[in-house]
Amino acid sequence: MLHSAVPLSNGRSALEAESYEIRIVDFSETPFGRYVDDGPESGQVFRDNVLIPALNQHAHLTLILDGVEGLPSSFWEEVMGGLVRQGWGVGDLKERMEIVTTEAELETYVRLGWRYAEEAASKRQH
C-alpha cells in the first residue's frame, strides 16, 4: 500500500500537487455503520474506496463534512481510527488532510475525527 509520496526516478513526487476535495455527502448523506457488513454507506467502505485512493493520489486533501445528517461514531471512528490502524501516521495525515465544515452542528466532528486518529495511534503504540 502506498502510504506517502513515492519518489520517481527523476526525483518528482508521484502525488498530484493540487489540493483535492472530498465531500462525504457525495459518498452518502446518511453515513451508517462501521464495517462493510453494515452496508455500502459504512466507514470501512468510505475509507477504503474513497479516502485511501485519494490519499494515494493527491498530496493534499480537504475532507468536507457539510450536508451529512450526522457522523455516527462507528462510521467516523472506522474512517479516522481505521486510517491509523492501516499504517498511516497522525502527523502525516494532519499535514496532508484538512477536515472542514461550515455547519456549526458538525464542528464537533472535526475535533472528534482527529481524536479518534490519536486514540488509535496511542493504542497502536501500547
Add this chain to the structure above:
Amino acid sequence: MKKLAQVQKIRIIKINAKRMRKRLRRPSAAYNAGHTAEAKAQFQGLRAKLPETRIEHERHPGTFSFLPPKVFSFSENYEETFAFILDFRRYFSQRGKQLCDDGIRRRAYAEFAEIEKIGPGAGLVLAAETHRFAQTRGKPARIEDHLWAENVRDYFLEAGLFELLSLDPGTIATRPSQDAQRSTLKFTFGRTSHGRDAKALIANLQALAGHSVGPRPAVYAAIAEALANVSHAYPTWFRTWPYRTSRQWWASGFWSPSSNTVGVQLYDQGAGIPATLPKQTHWPRILRSLDPEGSPSGLIAAAMEYGRTSTGQAGRGKGLAEMANWIESTGSGFLRIMSGGGEVTYRPGGLISRRNFNAPFCGTLVQWEVSVGS
C-alpha cells in the same frame, strides 16, 4: 500418482469453494434441529418463570380467550405484559384448534378488549408479534376492534397495526378519534438497516411534532447507532422458537403536545445485548472491571459507561453511549434499553438506573423520550 490437468484442478477448486460457501451459509438440518430444540426448551423455561395468563372458554363461540393485563406496559407491569406476549407467540404460532383443559378443541382469541392502558414500548412489541403472525399466515387475521378500549384502538389505528396485518381498511369497524394528548407514528420495519431508515424516522417524527426534535447530528447518530446494533442482535448461533429467527426490526414513535415530548421505540427479537457483548474479544475483561457482579443490566450499563469514557474502536459500547447523546444534547427525558435479562435507564448528567428481570426479555427494546421546545 496421476497428475491433474490444469482444467481439472480449477474444477476441483471451484467445487470445494462452492461446498465451503454452502457450508458457511446453511447449517446442517441436524444442527438446526438441535438448536431449535434448545430454543424450544429455553422458551418453555422462560414462560414457566412468568405468571399464568387468565384464560376464558367460549367468551366468543368456538374460542378460548387469553386475557392481557389491563395495564399493558413493560415499565409498569413487566411480568404480566411479557407473559401475554409469550402466550400470543405460542398460541398463534400453532395452526387450527388447540386442545383446552376441558378436553375440547378451540381456536385461540387474544382479548385485546381487556387492555385499558398501553405503553408505547409494549405496543410496539405486541405489534411486532402480530406482524410475525401475519407473515406466517396466508389469510388476514380477524379483528374486532370495535370492542377495544378507545385509547387502545386509537393507538393501534394511528400506528398502522392494520396495515402491518395487511387488513383491508374496509373491514376496520371504527375510525380513530382525534386525541390531542398523543399522536403516534406509523410502525415501520425492515430486515436490513440503513442510514436512510434513521433519516426517515426522524423526518416522520418532525412532521408529527411540527418542529425539530433536537440537534440534527445527535438525533441522527443516536437512532443510526441503535439501528446499526440490530446487525449484532442476530448472531449465527442464535435460534428462536416457535417462529424461526426473523432478523427484523420494528420502530415507532409518538408526539405528545401537552408535554412537548417525543418518543421513539426500536425493537428487535435478537439475542440481546448482555448475551452478545461478552462474546466480543476484549469485552469480558473490560466489563468485569466495570461491573464485577456481571448482572445483565450491569453489563449494559458498563458497556455504556465504557463507551462514554473511551473513544477507541470499542464495538457496541461507543454506539450505546452515542444513543444517550440525544438525551444529553436536550438535557431532558430518558433513554431506556431493555435487553435480555436487564434494563438500563439513562437520564441527563449520566444518571443511570438499572433493573434485572427474573424472566429475560426476548430481544432488545430501545426507547427514547425527550422534551423538545414547542
